[in-house]
Amino acid sequence: MQRSAGLYGSLIVEVAEGEKEPFQYDGEFNLLLSDWWHKSAHEQEVDLSSQPIRWVGEPQTLLINGRGQYNCSLAARFSNSSVSLCKLRGNEQFAPQILHVHPNKTYRLRIASSTSLASLNLAIGNHKMVVVEADGNYVQPLTVDNLDIYSGESYSVLFTTDQEPSKNYWISVSVRGREPRTPQGLTILNYYPTTVSRLPPSPPPVAPRWDDYHYSRAFSNKILALEGSPKPPAKHDRRIILLNTQNLIDGYTKWAINNISLVLPSTPYLGSIRYNISKAFDRNIPPDHFGHDYDIMNPAPNNNSMYGSGVYMLNFNTTVDVILQNANMLKPNNSDIHPWHLHGHDFWVLGHGEGKFTEKDEEKFNLKNPPLRNTAVVFPYGWTALRFVADNPGAWAFHCHIEPHLHMGMGVVFAEGVEQVKKIPNQALACGLTKKMFMMKDEHN
């Protein structure tokens, strides 16, 4: 729950010296999106771990680069609620960071979502955006009016300042995928030499309806790898199907993957796998499948869900397919969105579909130009198919990027080629059972 408390930031990776990007721009901005609660992350953690659960609920504010407003609105004059216009002098902590632009230029926006919970939609009033990069990989340029972004994802978009320069324009961030109880996050695109204090004359962009999943799926389908990008291997060596369920374990609300709710051991995996410390984590191998007759349209029967810390051991350099299978949560007729994030690799997103995945769905996989990403969403009651090559020695988390869901056990661990990791940093061994070894020796080889 540390990200909910504010422990996040963005890193920009520049292209290597001498390399060129497949697009050009005159200036750039960085937008880091997040959501904010008034309850402390520690209190939220206690609430989630209580019996019965006290859910965190919807965020109080959406933040753009750490800034947001509460109890007042930048766009109050367009809303019919009684909320007042924010009184700004410009230097308050809640004042938005303004994007200052010159007319007739092209800008790159680097957007990342670090939300704890919210799925978002971003738009710039009156301006089209061209999506050119997703999760650090180039994509086929895609012109859009707005873009869906899930926690853990990042995008670059280009936009051209070709609108009337005597006006300013809203940049809006809105909640999708859960019924919104949080006002839009807003900032302003300010054209030179127009004064910042001239608010845009029309209301902020209206996002697609929060539950318009048809729109969400269509957007996701349009993100395709740029021509010349690495292609996925034609066949997989192993297929792991991961059923996502919300469960009750001894009265505690948890999330489980193939009936196992992840509890991280106190000894980090890398050291315990490398030094074969058998008691450090669960030696039961987590299952590659779930029962054929599992009914994804109804709440979990909770008959055999349990806690676990086992590892999916992957053979080095093999091609692994992961099928994420969504299902009904504990509340009847409800299924959540989950953005799954993989550490240590990019994967190809081969496709997604509605209902229960069957072998026949494989025929619909996109092997021609699937995007390479590190985060992919599984839609309510649907499945998402991913493929990656297990070619990065280490132990890697694969988890729902919604912070409370991970806290409630929604993740698995993959490991490959751990014997090839050259030197495990001391810091990664300095707790749990490896701590004793670390304190007695200086060298670990």
Ligand SMILES: O=C1O[C@H]([C@@H](O)CO)C(O)=C1O
């Ligand atoms: O994990 C979750 O828990 C709540 C609810 O299911 C239990 O109160 C919710 O909306 C989630 O996404």
